[in-house]
Amino acid sequence: MEKNEYKNMYHQENNFWWYKTLHSLIIDVVKKKKDMNLSIFDAGCGTGRLMELLDDFGTVSGIDYSEEAVAFSEKRGLKRITKCDLNNWIPTESYDIITSIDVLYHSAITDDYAVLQKFYGALSNGGTLILNLAAFNILKRDHDIIVHTKRRYRKKAFVKKLETIGFCIEKATYRMPLLFLIIVVQKLVYEVFPSKNIQSDVQEPPKWMNTMFWLLGKIENSFILKIGGIPFGSSLFIVAKKCNNES
Template sequence: MENQEYYKMYQQENEFWWYKILHNIVKQFILKSFPKGDLKIFDAGCGTGRMIEVLQPFGDVSGLDFSTEAVSFSKERGLKNIYQGDINTWEFKENSYDVIISLDVLYHESIIDEKIILKRMYNGLKDNGILILNLPAFNHLKREHDICVQTKKRFTRKPTNKTLKQLNFKILKSTYRIPLLYFVILALKLKRKIVKPKTTQSDLNMIAKPINGFFTFLGALENKYISKIGSLPLGSSLFIVAKKMSDDV
């Protein structure tokens, strides 16, 4: 990710609707699996640290990011146990974590082999621990934003589920998120074929408070549906919760 994107993230993560609803659904699924808390959690690709900040009440939360700038922003939040390192080579201590999170990381052009990373995450989880992934969905949604955040590929549900099952994960939830944004992106791509943009920029730009509030409200409803009722067939993101089964199951 380009350095200016980390600055935007740090400035906007607390209030921007996209981050708020993502952090909210992560919390919901952690609570579903571990209602009592006192957990050991690792955020693999923690960016500027807002997710770790949100999860502090759950227990011991640590994180990793490749970017020294991102790590610096995380430390500005007063967070400890934030490491600078490469997820391609990071060795998770075996059977150590109740929860490992990786939010919009495995899509990046620096990722060499996501299967190797996922296997290491599996090894790092305790029995019955959970892995929570959020990934950009559908290659046909690639646009200027993907250039700015250095996207190598976007993901779809079936092959990603298959990979996780091959690694002995049990899929607890696999769903697309934010279907409205899926159609907005398609419409914008069509528009930009007609009117070429003058500059390439990411989608990390704050919007008017009423619009931000509206999307936050819609996202809260969607999160409730996903966590309590079902899954969505389309969306701009793929969200997966997978469990490491204990040896005696």
């Protein structure tokens, strides 16, 4: 990710609809544990807003390879955060929950399968892995240049990868179908009217638009949690459990 994008992320993360919707979904998944003394690890914590929200559920620690990200996380008052590259990360604890939100897609991740294996090893039996991933190669655009996207994922292939490692899938669904459609249309428009400015999608929208997308996101979250999956979207959301192979 470009260094300036961390500053942008830090200032947007609390109120921007995209972050609020995703964080709300993650928190609702964690609440199902009905435990306020969880050991939680955020792998690739960025500027730390999710860690801040998860703090109510137990002991939260995190890592990020970026000095800028760590500095912004510490600015939030977070203490249990370390600068570390996930490729070289060696788990030293056992966690009830591991979150890794829009990290595996990154060009700095040399082997996403190896990182997933580390997550599996670092979870306690029955522990939960929560992932959000960039989806569908057709959506690659200027934003992906800014955030250094190397790969986008499809559900079937990724679920198979997790199951090969030993995970049991609790939830696997795409998210943000409306955003998917907006991006496709936007790409078509840019092919006719190219833009000279390359920028990320994390730009402050008008208040009414932010509120509208936040409300739509809440409805979508409720659908995902209570009813089922969505067949397409801009992101892939996964909740996987470390199966107890000894049982």
